[in-house]
Amino acid sequence: MPSLSWRARFYLFSLLVIAIATIAVTNYYLTDRFTERTRNRAELRLVLYAGNLLSELRQNAIVPQLLSRDPALISALASSDFTLSSQRLITIKEEISAASLTLLGRDGRVVASTDRESIGVSYATSPVFIEALRSNDNIFNAIEDEANRFRFFYSRRVETQAGLAGVILVEVDLNKFERAWAGISDAVLATDSEGSIILATEPLWRGKTPQEALFATPATGAIQRAIQATADWNTVPPDAYVSGQAVMRSDGRVAFRGWRISSFTTYSSVRERVNGVLAIEIMVFAILLALAFYFLNRKSTRRMAVAQEESAELRQLNARLQREIAERQRVQENLAVAEQTLAQSSKLAALGEMSAAVSHELNQPLAAMKTYLAGARLLLNRNRPEEAVSSFQRIDDLIERMGAITRQLKSYARASGDDLAPVNMGDALHSALAMMEPQLRQRQVIITRSIPDDDVVVMGDRVRIEQVMINLLRNALDATEANKNAEVDIILAAGETASLTVRDNGVGLEDIENLFEPFYTTKEPGEGVGLGLAISSGIVNDLGGRLTARNAAAGGAVFEMQLPILSQSSAAAE
DSSP: OOOOOHHHHHHHHHHHHHHHHHHHHHHHHHHHHHHHHHHHHHHHHHHHHHHHHHHHHHHHHTHHHHHTTOHHHHHHHHHTOOTTHHHHHHHHHHHSOOSEEEEEOTTSBEEEESSGGGTTOBOTTSHHHHHHHTOSSOEEEEEEOTTSOEEEEEEEEEEETTEEEEEEEEEEOOHHHHHHHHTTSSEEEEEOTTSOEEEESSGGGTTSOHHHHHHHOOTTSHHHHHHHHTGGGGGSOGGGTGGGOSEEEEEEEOSSTTOEEEEEEESHHHHHHHHHHHHHHHHHHHHHHHHHHHHHHHHHSOGGGHHHHHHHHHHHHHHHHHHHHHHHHHHHHHHHHHHHHHHHHHHHHHHHHHHHHHHHHHHHHHHHHHHHHHHHHHHHHTTOHHHHHHHHHHHHHHHHHHHHHHHHGGGGGSOSOSSOEEEEHHHHHHHHHHHTHHHHHHSOEEEEEEOOSSOOEEEEOHHHHHHHHHHHHHHHHHHTTTOTTEEEEEEEEESSEEEEEEEEOSSOOSOSTTTTSTTOOOSOTTSOOSOHHHHHHHHHHHTTOEEEEEEOTTSSEEEEEEEEBOOHHHHHHO
């Protein structure tokens, strides 16, 4: 075959340069894009992990205070008759999410427990007992057991009219999060205020500092496996492969006693997705290069052997194309697996968002319970138990409402239209205002209500509608926090639709377009996660209505909820 002409050489060289440049640019761009996406997802998971820990701790913090006032337990300690005490604790444990409940006598010995095998064990020298005796409030302790696992306790002294009667222990089950984290992230750890690891997906990390734990991780650990799987990355220029890092670390804060949480995520999924796209590009350029050589060889052959040589070359090209097609099919299969992995990650992110929503929606009932408990404590100190009973009844109602809210928040992830019934908007508004009563008492806010004499009835779920009303009222209170003459107007009207308008004289709205987006908030970090209005908008949309927001001409914000009104004939049919 004669030598190639300068023009043919130029074309081949240009094609090679274009192929290398395209592959290099694609690799850099996709690596950076997929890496940032992976980092954002890791940070979002970390926020959800921290929210789950804080929710579990806050949920169990109120239990010792309630149990310390339980008449059955107090009576058992006074009479030293603990026949039914363990069964009482087991019954209470089934209603809450605590790991265990333990009742100690004055000497620190277990007299009743949900774990009957622990009855008789002495806690006289344990910090959970000693610190509880020294304080009249809840005491939190993290105790490391013999299995190198931390156990978390809330403890509180139990008193009678005669004085100290015993101590109640509530064990918080935080170890369940370790199992959940292990199935989602590569490695997760949580540290206390002293920097010691108390929760970790790697058992050998517990009790160490993060620096000590990373150096002590064996070759079979998650981090070391990730480094081994990506060891070839460090042999190439950093800019081509995510700056030479095989594992990235994300840190976050848990709003509890200075705790912090960290996660470690590998780049293996990033590399797989980038390689899949690069394989397709390489295959395309290989086909182009093969075609170029084919046409060059075709021109260089003699005229008499054109037919034979073309036939042979076509057979060779066919074979190469079949191999390349088979390779492409394998690449497509790899891409399908990656897409399935991405879909699963999206499902897990949705479950995490629901967990964060549960934590947000339970903050209001918890705050109300705290206020009622403080009032009840004051009434008991003043020997007014009859009035304190009403506060405990309100607390019981709030607990039932928290259970209802938890069930209703599932609607954030499923289709609507189930369990709908006629709802009186006026009654729902009265219930929402009763829910907000503790916050309204703490603030000097002028509440103006305009409610028609006739009932305004819609078809919906009363609990979910009350959730929307409470979120709108909370936003109005937050907006007028800095206003000495705070005013909130509530207008309920009935026309073609049932309309509820909440107007305040606060600072107004800045970014209305993103107002109903999840995790969008104008509050300071730690004061809110930006889910209230997003959940409210979803609830209203599910009920066939709409939730809008605007700025009032005289200043302040105006939120309006419109729902399809239920006619009298339809209500009668229901």
